[in-house]
Amino acid sequence: MTSLKVSIAGVTLKNPVITASGCCGFGQEYDKFFPMERLGGISMKGMTLLERQGNPPCRIAETPAGMLNSVGLQNPGVEAFLEKELPPLLGRDVVKIANVAGSTIEDYCGIAERLDSSAVDMLEVNISCPNVKAGGAAFGTSCETAGKVVSQMRRYTTKPMMVKLSPNVTDIVSIAKAVEDAGADAISLINTLLGMRIDINTRRPILHNNVGGLSGPAVFPVAVRMVWQVANAVKVPVVGMGGISKWQDAIEMMMAGARAIQIGAALFSDPFTPVKVLEGMEDWMERNGVKDINEIVGTVQPW
Amino acid sequence: MAYLQGSCPIVKKRQLTPTIFDFTLSCPQMAQQAQPGQFLHVKVDGFSLRRPISICRIGKEESTLRMVFEVRGEGTAALSQLREGDQVDLIGPLGNGFPLLSPDKKVVVVGGGIGVPPMLETAARYGSNATAIIGFRNQGAVILEDEFRALGCDTRLATDDGSAGFHGFVTQLLDQRLQEGKPDLICACGPAGMLKGVVKLAQEAQVPCKISLEERMGCGVGACLVCACKTVKDGREIFSHVCKDGPVFDGNEVVLE
Ligand SMILES: Cc1cc2nc3c(=O)[nH]c(=O)nc-3n(C[C@H](O)[C@H](O)[C@H](O)COP(=O)(O)OP(=O)(O)OC[C@H]3O[C@@H](n4cnc5c(N)ncnc54)[C@H](O)[C@@H]3O)c2cc1C
Ligand SMILES: Cc1cc2nc3c(=O)[nH]c(=O)nc-3n(C[C@H](O)[C@H](O)[C@H](O)COP(=O)(O)O)c2cc1C
Ligand code: FES
Numbered sequence: 001m002t003s004l005k006v007s008i009a010g011v012t013l014k015n016p017v018i019t020a021s022g023c024c025g026f027g028q029e030y031d032k033f034f035p036m037e038r039l040g041g042i043s044m045k046g047m048t049l050l051e052r053q054g055n056p057p058c059r060i061a062e063t064p065a066g067m068l069n070s071v072g073l074q075n076p077g078v079e080a081f082l083e084k085e086l087p088p089l090l091g092r093d094v095v096k097i098a099n100v101a102g103s104t105i106e107d108y109c110g111i112a113e114r115l116d117s118s119a120v121d122m123l124e125v126n127i128s129c130p131n132v133k134a135g136g137a138a139f140g141t142s143c144e145t146a147g148k149v150v151s152q153m154r155r156y157t158t159k160p161m162m163v164k165l166s167p168n169v170t171d172i173v174s175i176a177k178a179v180e181d182a183g184a185d186a187i188s189l190i191n192t193l194l195g196m197r198i199d200i201n202t203r204r205p206i207l208h209n210n211v212g213g214l215s216g217p218a219v220f221p222v223a224v225r226m227v228w229q230v231a232n233a234v235k236v237p238v239v240g241m242g243g244i245s246k247w248q249d250a251i252e253m254m255m256a257g258a259r260a261i262q263i264g265a266a267l268f269s270d271p272f273t274p275v276k277v278l279e280g281m282e283d284w285m286e287r288n289g290v291k292d293i294n295e296i297v298g299t300v301q302p303w
Numbered sequence: 304m305a306y307l308q309g310s311c312p313i314v315k316k317r318q319l320t321p322t323i324f325d326f327t328l329s330c331p332q333m334a335q336q337a338q339p340g341q342f343l344h345v346k347v348d349g350f351s352l353r354r355p356i357s358i359c360r361i362g363k364e365e366s367t368l369r370m371v372f373e374v375r376g377e378g379t380a381a382l383s384q385l386r387e388g389d390q391v392d393l394i395g396p397l398g399n400g401f402p403l404l405s406p407d408k409k410v411v412v413v414g415g416g417i418g419v420p421p422m423l424e425t426a427a428r429y430g431s432n433a434t435a436i437i438g439f440r441n442q443g444a445v446i447l448e449d450e451f452r453a454l455g456c457d458t459r460l461a462t463d464d465g466s467a468g469f470h471g472f473v474t475q476l477l478d479q480r481l482q483e484g485k486p487d488l489i490c491a492c493g494p495a496g497m498l499k500g501v502v503k504l505a506q507e508a509q510v511p512c513k514i515s516l517e518e519r520m521g522c523g524v525g526a527c528l529v530c531a532c533k534t535v536k537d538g539r540e541i542f543s544h545v546c547k548d549g550p551v552f553d554g555n556e557v558v559l560e
Contacts, residue, residue: 022527029526029547032306045528053542060519060529062352062378067521074528074542216351268521269351271308271394 002285003292004278006040006260008237009160009185011121013040013095013260016293017250017274017281020241020264021046021099021124021164022071026085027092033271038278041095043188043262044085046126049107049114051077061197061206066216066243067265068195070209073101078114090119097162101126105139105152112157123159125150125184128166128191140166140191146175147182154183162186162239167219167226168194176230187230188239188262190223216265219243224256231257231298245273247280257298306397306524307333310390314367319446322374323417324383325359326391331366333395339424340400340490340515340551343370344523346392347378354378355520355546357421357492358396359447368395371420371446397523398550401425401490401513407432408487411480412456413473413501415493416440421515423447423454425490431455434480438473438497442466474500481508488513490551495559502554512554518545533558 004015018041024030027042036042054074061068076084081098089096098120102108112123127140127149139145150163163179165172167190176187192213197206205211223242231238240258244250245266253261266273281293290296315327333343337358344353360369374380385391404410411434414422419437426433435451438461445467451458459476460468469476474497477489481504491501492515505512521527525547534543534556543549 023522025526025528029306029522029524032304032524033308054528054531056533056542057529057531058519059531060352060521060527062350065351067351069521069527069529071528071531074531265351265521268523268527269346269353271306271522271524 002282002290004282006294008239008260009122009162011095011160015040015278016254016260017278018043018095018097018239018260018262019267019274020262021126022069023264023267026081027089027094030267030271034275036092036094038275039094040260041097041121043097043099043124045075046073046099046101047075047078047081047111048073048101049078049110051075051080055209058206058208059212061212063195063197063214063216063218066214066218067268068197068207068212068214069192070207070212072209078111082114082118086119095121097122097124099124099126099164105149108149108153109156112153112159116157116159120159123157123161124188125153125161125163126191128164140175141169143174143178147178150179150182150184160185162188164191165189165230166191167222167242172226173229173233176234180234180236184236186237186239187234188241189230190219190226190242193219193222215242217243217245220249224253227253227258228256228300244277245269247277247284250277250281251284251296254293254296255298255300257300259294259297304336306394307336308392308394309333310392313385313387313389313391316385316387319371320444323371323446324374325369325371326385327362327367327369328391328393329366330368330393333393334361334363334366334368337361337368337396338400338403339428340421341396341398342550343368343393343395344397344520345370345382347382349381350378352521353394353523354382355523357515358424359420360424360427373417394523398546399548401515401551402488403428404488406430409484410434411436411477411486411489413477413489413491413493413497414438415473415497416444418491418493418497418515419447421492422490423450426451426456427454429456431457433457434459434486436461436473436476436480438462438476438493439467440464472500473497474504477501477504481510486510491515499559502557502559505554513551514554514557515550516545516552516557517550520546522546533560
């Protein structure tokens with residue numbers, strides 16, 4: 001028997017496959033394709049203290065091997081999350097990760113405090129949303145502010161905190177170290193890369209927000225590189241994502257140093273991607289005599 | 304209800320105009336669940352996003368669904384190259400369709416251009432109790448007219464240039480129809496400008512009105528929130544989502560821009 005069990009910041013996941021924030025709502029939609037219990041975890045839609053309506057449409061553009069989005073953190077706010085979205089998840093055997101965003105440090109702390117007594121298993125601190133003007137990525141692009149968000153939040157929560165990094169920085173390693181020093185229990189990356197598409201007939205950007213976040217297979221090599229760099233520089237577990245669309249990608253990401261992986265945009269083209277990734281990983285483990293998936297984490301042998 | 308995904312063979316392919324194609328797909332389970340106004344989320348090889356296409360006819364006995372689509376860009380162009388026997392990867396049926404009134408009700412369906420196909424299954428339910436008002440750019444763009452007639456619908460055709468049927472817009476024909484008597488429901492699909500006109504006439508005549516909207520989609524199931532459209536709920540403007548809250552909305556709750 002192979003074991004897929006992994007542990008992130010003291011939370012045990014039955015397998016390393018998590019659906020990525022913003023791509024799987026609050027878990028209910030893809031549960032209509034396959035039971036969410038198949039997954040190790042779900043990272044839910046980024047939530048803010050108060051409800052947000054998000055950006056006007058158009059919010060999505062197709063790109064070669066990927067897509068841009070500019071949803072702009074549309075979400076019902078933390079109270080509505082606790083009242084309406086979390087209760088249906090109670091009793092479901094899947095790790096529940098709340099993705100938290102804000103435009104001030106007080107926002108982040110307020111949500112952390114509100115979620116502290118909830119059934120959420122872990123916080124994913126989103127300091128990397130490229131689609132909201134004030135905040136989001138603004139925190140994730142400087143070591144000082146990134147660290148400050150994390151150390152301040154720490155005072156309001158006992159939940160494990162996984163900090164999600166933006167790839168839109170010149171030195172991802174220094175940001176990773178800053179959040180680790182500030183008390184992050186885990187690090188996840190990458191959020192989307194800032195991009196743009198233009199309709200050449202109208203000479204207008206396709207996205208109403210003009211720019212948006214790139215995800216999907218196109219970003220995979222960038223994500224692997226960044227996960228590898230960060231995993232080599234920090235001691236806390238790293239959760240890798242960005243462009244994973246098949247089991248081979250998941251194995252590759254884990255070899256780069258990820259303890260678990262998240263799947264986002266690939267859900268849109270094939271809703272069963274997480275299940276196929278899991279089945280493929282298990283087959284591969286059996287064929288290669290790997291008994292425990294943890295054995296492969298960070299095993300790439302650099303030249 | 305569970306969402307269905309499957310590879311479904313094209314059992315019949317027709318070309319209706321130089322740019323409009325008509326696929327009948329064999330998809331037993333989806334056909335059983337499907338309702339008029341719902342859509343399929345269609346995978347096209349080589350493209351990262353699926354294409355939403357409305358259901359045009361439901362063959363419960365034949366276990367088929369039919370979709371009629373126009374080549375608009377690269378994805379639909381690639382889709383149009385498929386042949387009978389080829390498989391199409393579909394998710395569906397998705398979204399909320401048009402309300403299903405008792406078939407003896409008087410229903411007016413209004414379609415503009417490529418908004419006409421989803422109105423066919425909707426009209427089929429009401430047969431001769433339906434008035435079908437369909438509009439196109441010109442005679443060459445007219446599709447499905449004979450099928451509405453074959454269903455027994457009171458079929459009224461308009462073209463922008465007068466090359467076939469009434470010279471003018473579907474809203475003018477709707478205005479005429481409303482003067483003849485009050486229907487129980489108006490269902491419409493087409494460009495935003497047309498929908499705006501339809502909603503206005505429906506409001507003036509105090510007839511319930513349902514409209515089908517379009518927006519670019521990712522997941523198609525309500526999980527990614529990209530397909531936003533402005534609606535008014537409890538006096539407040541909010542972004543609803545075409546794939547899950549729609550594509551069919553109440554004409555009074557949509558803010559058409
Ligand atoms: C609920 C719904 C039902 C639809 N039903 C039909 C139908 O029955 N027949 C038909 O011909 N068309 C229908 N459309 C429109 C159809 O989805 C687009 O014409 C198609 O996606 C264009 O793809 P493309 O690759 O040719 O164009 P491209 O411009 O190359 O597409 C680029 C991206 O934009 C998206 N996109 C472009 N135009 C639209 C649009 N108008 N609506 C939504 N997404 C768009 C594409 O899906 C793709 O993700 C429907 C749209 C929706 C939302
Ligand atoms: C439509 C959409 C919405 C997203 N919303 C969020 C969000 O709310 N919070 C967040 O941390 N990341 C969000 N992301 C980023 C993803 O979680 C993920 O980091 C990124 O898409 C890369 O993974 P992928 O290539 O597998 O999609 C979103 C991505 C997409 C495509
Ligand atoms: S397309 Fe994802 S929510 Fe509508």
